Amino acid sequence: AEWWQLKTWKDRVRVTRGQFRLCGTWQWVIHNHQRHHEEQKLSLLFPPPGNGSTLIPGLTELVALGDTVYLRWEMNGHTQEDSLLFSKEGNRLEGTFVNSQGGWGSISGKRTASCTLK
Numbered sequence: 001a002e003w004w005q006l007k008t009w010k011d012r013v014r015v016t017r018g019q020f021r022l023c024g025t026w027q028w029v030i031h032n033h034q035r036h037h038e039e040q041k042l043s044l045l046f047p048p049p050g051n052g053s054t055l056i057p058g059l060t061e062l063v064a065l066g067d068t069v070y071l072r073w074e075m076n077g078h079t080q081e082d083s084l085l086f087s088k089e090g091n092r093l094e095g096t097f098v099n100s101q102g103g104w105g106s107i108s109g110k111r112t113a114s115c116t117l118k
Helices: 002-007 007-023
Strands: 024-032 039-046 057-067 067-077 078-087 092-099 104-113
Touching: 002 007, 007 039, 039 057, 078 104
Parallel strands: none
Antiparallel strands: 024 039, 024 104, 057 067, 067 078, 078 092, 092 104
């Protein structure tokens, strides 16, 4: 166990840095090409890494390394995968999504509040 801790420390540091970059409140616009170009707006709060609270409901995987972010959502037997890139000094996210219902489209996000550490 101790050997594994030493071997994987760089990966854990990268993941933590990525989660700190994503931490905060984001305003997202999701444009679904499947449903007559429907747009959905929502606000998401990503907690700081190591926070004891549960992540956003339905979010089952979060990988943020460098400028790339991968999110996997699972709800009611359906999945969605988001692939995003940071831009504008980390205050914007741009990318795409695809889901198990055949939906696909673009996502744009804008940071509306910084991370609050407790």
